[in-house]
Amino acid sequence: MRRTIRPQGWIVVAALAAALLLPGARAEAGAASTASDGIALSNSYAGNGWRQQMLKMWDLAAKHGIAIGAIAKTKVVNSDNSAPQQATQISDLTLQGWKAIVIDAASPTALNGVIQQACSAHIVVVVFDSLATAPCAYKVAYNYVQMGEIEADYVAKHLGDKGNVLEVRGIAGTSVDNDIHQGIVQAFAKYPGIKLVGSVHGNWTQSIAQKEVAGILPTLPKVDAVVTQGGDGYGTFQAFKTAGRPTPLIIMGNRQDELALWKQLAGGPGGYPTISLSSAPGVSSIAFWVAQQVLAGVNVPKTVHVPLLIIRANDLDAWLKAVPPGGVSTPLYGQKWTEDLIAANLGHSALPESPIPTGVP
Amino acid sequence: MLAEIRLPSASPRVLLPAAALVAMLVLIFAMEPRAMSYFGLTLLLNFALPAVFAAMAQMAVIAAGDIDLGLGPFISLVNCLAATWLTTRPVAGIVALALLVAAYAAIGALIHLRRLPSIVVTLGASFVWLGLALLVLPTPGGGAPAWLTTLLAVRPPGVPLPVLISILVGLIGWLLLMRTSYGTVLRGIGGNPRAVARAGWSLLGGRVALYTAAGILGVLAGLALTGLNTAGDATVGTEYTLVSIAAVIVGGGEFVGGIVSPAGAVIGAWIMLLTGSLLSFLDISTDWQLSVQGGILILVLGLRALEERPAA
Numbered sequence: 210m211r212r213t214i215r216p217q218g219w220i221v222v223a224a225l226a227a228a229l230l231l232p233g234a235r236a237e238a239g240a241a242s243t244a245s246d247g248i249a250l251s252n253s254y255a256g257n258g259w260r261q262q263m264l265k266m267w268d269l270a271a272k273h274g275i276a277i278g279a280i281a282k283t284k285v286v287n288s289d290n291s292a293p294q295q296a297t298q299i300s301d302l303t304l305q306g307w308k309a310i311v312i313d314a315a316s317p318t319a320l321n322g323v324i325q326q327a328c329s330a331h332i333v334v335v336v337f338d339s340l341a342t343a344p345c346a347y348k349v350a351y352n353y354v355q356m357g358e359i360e361a362d363y364v365a366k367h368l369g370d371k372g373n374v375l376e377v378r379g380i381a382g383t384s385v386d387n388d389i390h391q392g393i394v395q396a397f398a399k400y401p402g403i404k405l406v407g408s409v410h411g412n413w414t415q416s417i418a419q420k421e422v423a424g425i426l427p428t429l430p431k432v433d434a435v436v437t438q439g440g441d442g443y444g445t446f447q448a449f450k451t452a453g454r455p456t457p458l459i460i461m462g463n464r465q466d467e468l469a470l471w472k473q474l475a476g477g478p479g480g481y482p483t484i485s486l487s488s489a490p491g492v493s494s495i496a497f498w499v500a501q502q503v504l505a506g507v508n509v510p511k512t513v514h515v516p517l518l519i520i521r522a523n524d525l526d527a528w529l530k531a532v533p534p535g536g537v538s539t540p541l542y543g544q545k546w547t548e549d550l551i552a553a554n555l556g557h558s559a560l561p562e563s564p565i566p567t568g569v570p
Numbered sequence: 571m572l573a574e575i576r577l578p579s580a581s582p583r584v585l586l587p588a589a590a591l592v593a594m595l596v597l598i599f600a601m602e603p604r605a606m607s608y609f610g611l612t613l614l615l616n617f618a619l620p621a622v623f624a625a626m627a628q629m630a631v632i633a634a635g636d637i638d639l640g641l642g643p644f645i646s647l648v649n650c651l652a653a654t655w656l657t658t659r660p661v662a663g664i665v666a667l668a669l670l671v672a673a674y675a676a677i678g679a680l681i682h683l684r685r686l687p688s689i690v691v692t693l694g695a696s697f698v699w700l701g702l703a704l705l706v707l708p709t710p711g712g713g714a715p716a717w718l719t720t721l722l723a724v725r726p727p728g729v730p731l732p733v734l735i736s737i738l739v740g741l742i743g744w745l746l747l748m749r750t751s752y753g754t755v756l757r758g759i760g761g762n763p764r765a766v767a768r769a770g771w772s773l774l775g776g777r778v779a780l781y782t783a784a785g786i787l788g789v790l791a792g793l794a795l796t797g798l799n800t801a802g803d804a805t806v807g808t809e810y811t812l813v814s815i816a817a818v819i820v821g822g823g824e825f826v827g828g829i830v831s832p833a834g835a836v837i838g839a840w841i842m843l844l845t846g847s848l849l850s851f852l853d854i855s856t857d858w859q860l861s862v863q864g865g866i867l868i869l870v871l872g873l874r875a876l877e878e879r880p881a882a
Contacts, residue, residue: 255857286856291809293617293795294846294859300613301850304605318653318710318801322719325800326613342801382709 243504246308247282248274248497251299253315253339255287258464259440262537263313263338263490269541270494279501279544292319299323309333309500313493314341317384333503337496338488347503348512349496351488353385356517357392357436360460363484364403364434367458371402372433375425375457377411377418377445379438386410389438406430411441415466419444419451426452434458439487442467456481463487463518463538468529475522485520485528489563491539498547509551516550516560524565531566540564582877583822584834587870591837594844601851608730615732616798618843619722620645621813622736623791625821625839626743626832628814630784632823633747633830634777635760636681636688640696641788641814644670645807647703648792653712653802660715671785678781682774696811703804712802722797736836743832756780760828813842816863820870841866 250267254260264285271283286302288295292315300323302310310332314320321343324334328345337349364374376393379386397403407425411418418441426432426448435445439462449456456474461467461483474481495515503509518539520528532538540563542550549561598614599606605614624641631638648667656663677695681688726734747753758766759776767773795807819825820841821834845866846859 284853286850288856289809289860292799292803292806293620293809296799297617297843297846298850298856300616301847304610304613305602305851306604316710316803316806318712319799319803319806322798322800323616326616384709 243280243308243501244278245281246501246504247284247306248280248309248311248500248504249284249286249302249305249307250311250313250493250497251295251302252285252287252313253292253295254290254313256290258535259490259537260313262539263493266491266539266541267311267493267497270497270543274497274501274544277544288315290315292316296320296323299327303327303330303332307332309335309504311335311337311493311496311500312341312346313338315339317342333500335496335500335503337492344511347499347509349492349499350512350514351492351517352514353388353488354392354395356438356486357389357394358396359392359484359517359519360389360436360486361393361396361400361403364436364458364460365397365400367482368403368433370400373404373406373430375422375429375432375435376405376408377422377435377437377441378408379410379413381410386438393436406432411437411444413438413440413462415441415444415447415464417441417444419448422448423451426454431455432457434460436460437462440464440467443470446470458483461485461520463489463520463528465529465532465534465536465538468520468525468532468538469534472525472529475525482522484522485518485525485538487518487538489518489539490537491541494542495547495550498542498544499551501544502547502551507548507551508555510554513551513554514560516563518563527565538566540566583829583874584831584837586873586877587821587834587837587841590866590870591841591844594841594848598844598848598851601848605851608725611733612725612730614847615730615736615840615843618732618736618840619794619798620791620807620810621817621839621843622739622836623787623794624810624814625817625835626739627784627787627791629743629818629823629830629832629835630780630787631688631692632815632818632825633757633760633828634678634688634780635763635826635828636692636777637815637825638692638784639689639811640692640694640699641784642808642811643696643699643703644674644788645792645795645810646804647699647706647807648789649796649799649806650703650707650712650802650804652718652793652796653714654707656718657713657715667789671782671789674785674788675778675782678777678784679774681781682777700804707802707804710801710803714796714800718793718797719800722794736840740833740836743835747830747832757828757830760826760830762828813839816867817842820867 255264274280286298288298295315299310310327314336317340320341324341324343324346327334334346335349336346340348378390407429409421409425411421422445434457437460442459442461443466445459461471463485471483492515499513528538546561553560604610628638628641651663651666655666677691681691724731755766755771756776759773763773817838818835821831821838823830842863845863849859849862
């Protein structure tokens with residue numbers, strides 16, 4: 210009656226289990242310099258312009274690192290915004306014997322187990338952009354609270370401590386959005402004349418920002434300024450234009466369309482004073498060099514703060530020239546710059562400014 | 571009377587994926603000899619644990635001729651509960667997990683009594699699970715109970731933990747579903763429900779039993795994931811819905827007729843997991859991983875169709 214022949218499957222599995230017990234070859238020992246080391250990048254998602262630019266900057270930094278003999282090899286693995294998939298990939302990289310693994314994480318918590326596992330295997334783990342909270346990992350972190358404060362201070366000073374401000378926020382529930390918002394609110398608390406009259410979630414996307422701002426505009430009094438989070442400045446402008454409202458002071462991000470808009474507005478009568486604040490995709494190159502420095506035995510703090518990319522009117526032309534249409538502005542950070550950054554973090558002194566681009570990267 | 575129920579002839583169904591798995595492992599060991607150690611295999615197969623439990627849960631539902639589209643978010647919910655309540659208020663956590671299993675049993679009963687399509691009910695349930703997970707843990711965080719992380723860090727002598735548990739789970743599933751008479755009845759619910767009913771068995775009871783098993787296995791998948799991740803995240807399990815279905819099918823199961831194989835489901839879960847590692851060791855871009863996983867699925871179904879034609 211029972212014609213199952215399943216046990217055969219189990220014989221195979223048992224044979225596999227036996228094969229697993231054979232001892233494997235062990236890897237060679239490392240050298241004092243990092244010239245023979247490999248640094249791998251595990252990226253959680255590659256499906257937007259910022260991440261594409263981030264991957265390009267990694268590629269440039271790693272190729273340069275190989276050319277000057279700082280490291281021997283690199284490798285990039287992308288997961289499909291899935292934490293278990295990325296965790297498996299990090300396990301694979303651990304197994305392959307990479308000396309350092311740099312991670313843009315799919316979840317702040319879900320990778321902590323494999324990160325700990327990699328650390329236990331004496332692998333240097335550096336997280337950046339979308340961080341993971343595992344204590345053993347080095348964190349290359351932006352201070353997003355400060356980003357909100359700088360925006361709010363600029364707006365308040367420019368408006369002379371008097372006016373109505375609209376806030377365009379990022380994706381709800383993310384720590385980046387919470388931090389920027391917190392910075393804006395606590396900085397505006399110092400200026401009693403400034404009033405936050407409305408807030409929408411633009412999700413760092415021009416089309417969504419335009420739709421959301423257009424939706425709230427009819428309910429608002431005159432708006433004097435808009436604080437943003439980047440990727441939403443151009444859409445915000447379009448919403449004001451379509452509604453026939455005067456263009457307020459809009460804080461810009463680092464997308465090409467935002468910088469081009471700024472340039473266009475600045476060419477008009479009376480100019481257009483604003484600033485651009487953002488996290489630069491080139492932070493991957495900082496993470497690369499931080500990993501290399503840790504491998505080289507340099508004293509690196511567990512959290513390395515990086516400066517925001519701030520573009521002022523004087524440098525607008527240089528930045529605009531360096532970014533292709535539809536692209537995202539970013540510097541490529543070098544080894545020397547990263548060494549200065551680490552020293553500034555250790556000494557609690559002012560962080561070095563982002564280098565201004567000299568050509569198309 | 572029970573003999574009327576057509577039993578699936580399983581041998582080529584399981585041998586094909588087993589051969590594929592052996593080929594994959596041989597390739598992986600050839601490319602990366604370090605994988606062929608106790609430590610290497612543990613690393614390589616750690617995430618087999620949630621995948622194997624998820625595949626077995628999905629198999630229980632598919633055995634009833636149904637399909638579970640809510641399994642991934644269910645695993646996320648268990649992950650969130652385990653990383654919060656189970657750690658801080660163990661009693662409340664255990665009660666909550668027991669209620670989740672009861673909810674699965676209720677879904678099985680609902681589908682049977684109201685003759686609802688399982689695909690719609692479980693899709694609806696998936697949003698309930700996601701919503702509850704976000705309520706329990708709005709932003710990723712929490713921490714796994716210490717006993718759970720310790721349990722998953724156990725290094726049994728000889729055989730790595732994920733290998734050992736995979737084999738045990740498959741073996742228990744095989745014994746229960748293929749070697750007991752009630753197991754035959756359960757598979758008959760998806761295969762020939764009329765014969766099962768005529769033989770005097772309760773179809774409702776059978777479906778509830780299968781869904782309860784799915785609920786328990788789903789909870790185990792969520793707990794395993796929590797122990798590995800050491801924290802909670804409300805969206806972490808999403809991919810397990812499709813991975814578990816693929817594992818059951820690759821492992822010799824079929825969407826209709828109660829044709830499933832516990833050993834096959836375990837092997838299928840390993841295959842889906844190791845595809846990515848193999849591509850990585852072959853230095854093929856990870857961007858290809860999803861396409862290759864889909865390609866394997868189509869290839870397996872195609873080969874099976876070829877194989878079955880002369881036999882039929």
